[in-house]
Amino acid sequence: MTIRTRFAPSPTGYLHIGGARTALYSWLFARKHQGRFILRIEDTDLERSTPESVAAILEGMAFLNLDYDEGPFYQTERFDRYREVLSELIAHGHAYYCTCTKAELEERRAAQMARKEKPRYDRRCREAGHGPSPEAVVRFKNPLSGEVVVDDAVKGRVVFRNDELDDLIIARSDGTPTYNFTVVVDDMDMGITHVIRGDDHLNNTPRQINMLRALDARPPAYAHIPMILGEDGARLSKRHGAVSVMQYRDEGYLPEALINYLMRLGWAHGDQEIFTRAEMIALFDLKDVHAAAAAINPKKLLWLNQHYIKTLPAADIAERLRPFLAERGADLTAGPALTDVVLALQERAKTLIEMAEHALFFYRQEVAIGDPKNQAILASAPRAALEALAAAFTAQPAWTRETVHATLEAVAEGQGLTFGKLAQPVRIAVTGTSISPPIDVTCALLGRERCVTRLKSAAAPR
């Protein structure tokens, strides 16, 4: 049997990291078993679904490199099929028309709550034999007795009693189908073998299984993965900062880091922290998914991002860095090869934004020393030392890291300074900041001409 999994987001917002993890686990499971991964857009809520959200979801999946074998399918394009299954259900006595109004239902719900009962439909129309009408909804006739057992891959065996369940609405009065019904029809039609989704759906599962049975379909296997909590342990929301996958991208996070982080959040393989895609596919197993909700830890994500910035090929990082540099007005043709700059910066940036900012002075005509602290450091070196260095640089035959280093050492000695006492003011002079790669590397990369110009300008009286 071919394993078939699906990711079924509703396009009512961006792709957030909880959804991304659900998608990742479904993708991994399919890949591990040489199965098929299907993307389905659950857009039956015409009110809240937007094309922008669809685009955001697709974009997020692409960024994370989660490719799908089938889809994206849109539920709004399958309304004929839902109608067909709906009439089948009605014809076989598994569903019925209900004419109770929203106001009536509301009232009964309130009364049940007041009586400390679980609010649910009282099945008043179940045997009434109503026919179709403009106000009528269609309800599924849930079994009245017995129980439904969900053998969940992460939660274990969960038993629901049918008398706890009510007759849910599967088609609205305007004829459109509802979520719990479309999901059943789609999972059945698309031959989904493993439903991997958030555990907020665990309570829906017995009703879906009952519908599947009414349709003579074999229920898939289920795996309900816990939700992701914010840093404070509360439910994830906008106020927790970056929760959108695209926002992480914009903040300079690598998909490798995000995927690794999400993978490891609520799942473990012993003490291993870093996983390649191939390892993830090979090692992933639903049974190792932790059953409890996990809080997001932004610092650890940052650490992982740094790890991948550090270890991925410099040329690769350079390509990803380009847009961040362009955004900051850097002219990449007026400076050293970007890959060389990345090589120098790779161990000193946690995000691409940070790297772009630290790379900027390589691609600017001039630097400004705005910070008073930096001006003070610059002033700590005798003007003559900077001038001597500029002269020595000019006279120096070859321009490499080694020769630059030797010149710096010679000038420092000549001026009666330690290497460090000269290096830091020089750093301020040529980069405009107190932070950069080693000064010899920085100068070598920046080029003789710019170094000399900046040294002279820093030495000039103001």
Add this chain to the structure above:
RNA sequence: GCUCCCUUCGUCUAGUGGCCUAGGACGCUGGCCUCUCACGCCGGUAACAGGGGUUCGAAUCCCCUAGGGAGCGCCA
């Protein structure tokens, strides 16, 4: 309120009855390295929610309590 789920360091987790005076990672922190910032290396900090059982032995099995979460929509 009812039903369902969950509970190991601050956080993510290892642990499936003895290897646990509970391991790793992030964070925080002391030190080393050092021209800045980083990287790297060495060390420290900190947890089995509580209570009852079962057992020679429990973080691991059972029960209860407490706490957290989800669902109970003509939302998905």
